Amino acid sequence: MTTLKKVGRPKKFDRDTALMSAVNVFWLKGFDGASMTDLTEAMGVNPPSLYAEFGDKLNLYRLAIDRYASNDACSPLVAFESEPDIEKAVRAFLNEVIVYSTKHSSGAKGCFLSSSVATSAGEIEGVQELLKKAIETTDRRLAKRFDEAKTEGSLRKDFPSLERARLMFDLRQGLVFRARAGCSVKSMKTDIDQRVRMILSDQSS
Amino acid sequence: MTTLKKVGRPKKFDRDTALMSAVNVFWLKGFDGASMTDLTEAMGVNPPSLYAEFGDKLNLYRLAIDRYASNDACSPLVAFESEPDIEKAVRAFLNEVIVYSTKHSSGAKGCFLSSSVATSAGEIEGVQELLKKAIETTDRRLAKRFDEAKTEGSLRKDFPSLERARLMFDLRQGLVFRARAGCSVKSMKTDIDQRVRMILSDQSS
DNA sequence: ACAAATTTGTAGTAATCATTATATAAATGT
DNA sequence: ACATTTATATAATGATTACTACAAATTTGT
Structure with missing residues (x-):
């Protein structure tokens, strides 16, 4: 069983697809050039959800690098x-x-x-x-x-x-x-x- | 005669040295990562003087690239x-x-x-x-x-x-x-x- | 000495930035 | 049915951003 039922409202986004979208934004604009607005829009994740899932912008960046590098x-x-x-x-x-x-x-x-x-x-x-x-x-x-x-x-x-x-x-x-x-x-x-x-x-x- | 006397308060900075300092800041931090504060401080040029001499940030960036590339x-x-x-x-x-x-x-x-x-x-x-x-x-x-x-x-x-x-x-x-x-x-x-x-x-x- | 010209230094502008508070929505457990 | 849990959506936060208005300073020309 990979999908175990969890309490609470379900997430609207898939973690990995959202992360790959973040990669694309950072790739196109760089770390400083990518705004949180750019990221939330491209990822389809609202700011509070983004911070809950990935931490702050810097942490999201590190996760994006890691995701890309270990592909x-x-x-x-x-x-x-x-x-x-x-x-x-x-x-x-x-x-x-x-x-x-x-x-x-x-x-x-x-x-x-x-x-x-x-x-x-x-x-x-x-x-x-x-x-x-x-x-x-x-x-x-x-x-x-x-x-x-x-x-x-x-x-x-x-x-x-x-x-x-x-x-x-x-x-x-x-x-x-x-x-x-x-x-x-x-x-x-x-x-x-x-x-x-x-x-x-x-x-x- | 290279130095012809000009009316008005003289500039405090040398254009080319200031431009090279801008190159170093952009090199270290990137275009978006470099703030105008970073630039004015490193170049030793106040914001109004910088805008008068080099135009806006984007134009300064293009000038910096050109200066570096044609070295x-x-x-x-x-x-x-x-x-x-x-x-x-x-x-x-x-x-x-x-x-x-x-x-x-x-x-x-x-x-x-x-x-x-x-x-x-x-x-x-x-x-x-x-x-x-x-x-x-x-x-x-x-x-x-x-x-x-x-x-x-x-x-x-x-x-x-x-x-x-x-x-x-x-x-x-x-x-x-x-x-x-x-x-x-x-x-x-x-x-x-x-x-x-x-x-x-x-x-x- | 004084007017004209040009740069400097400071303090401000409006906009955008990353981040978060608050309230609502949608799921499960009992 | 109702409490609990988790995620969503909106809007607001203070800080920082690029850029500029304004007044003082420093030069040349007469």
Whole structure:
């Protein structure tokens, strides 16, 4: 039984959907640019309910970051992990980064963490730590896929998984920054083939 | 004659130094996070004088972005351009990006454009265009140095200057993002040698 | 010395901000 | 049926926001 009857008037909103709406508002406008009015309207939650459920604005922001950062379904990562062929997987990752950062349904460009949260890392307590953790987690998640390709035999034994994971992730920042700046999909896609080769290249030479 | 006597009470501030102080405040706090009180205090300019000199907050922001983006003395670029040996030049660029984004005198981490301005590109009119222009200008400025190395003979004739310029710039975004998230200098420096080789590598194989 | 011009410093404006007090509505338990 | 519990809706709170009116201060020109 997941739905156990509770006393009192039932909530009008779903916690997780409301939180994702908050992510979209913060993504589009940033922490300081997003007003509580923006948030309550987008989330469909009245101020008193919002404060009861999520605490104050800062706490809601931290929860939004955490929700976004711990999203296993992040499409570029999923694309990278679900494609069996490692070369196609790397290509799918880069492709999906471009699609994701230019065509998100909320209208926000780039990536919530690197295009919006980064700004508040200088001032808002706790944000920098959340960001750092998200980066390290993603580095490891990317490296894991490379490690699997190594044990499976499609990548050579001395392939530097973590180093190339960081490379992929850093290239990603470039793409999302360009997306936020309004660069065209076409202009960003021109370098993909070359970058796939680089990421998988043997640099012992 | 640069200093011509003007009637009226003289200004107490230097326009350009005040503008650079504004850059630092916006860099640290973002557009919405920076209050006019923050700005007037840091710039040493009273509100009426500020409005007379720079217009409203939005116009000051645009001027600050323009001042920062058109700074020929950007230390990573200068390092890249002034080192004669192309391999050392690439290494100097990456090194300087790390130093710049972690040790800036204002206390702000990362890069003003990618760590702060990017947030406002979603909402504030004109910012996205300024960003895009800055990216394209930097891409070309980096490519120019590669072209010079080609004509001078230290890089092969078919070296793809603009493609590698974009690569360098995108890798830079990764570094400044990590810096903003509080990653250590040491952790970021580990990949430099490998990345230098990649940027200069021959990918015809 | 005095008028004209321009900036400074202070104190204010109206609007918006995050947050909360109050009252009403909708569920369950007995 | 009625008390208890929880969430809702509205409106108000004090603080802060961007911005400006006003008077004093400091320069040049005559």
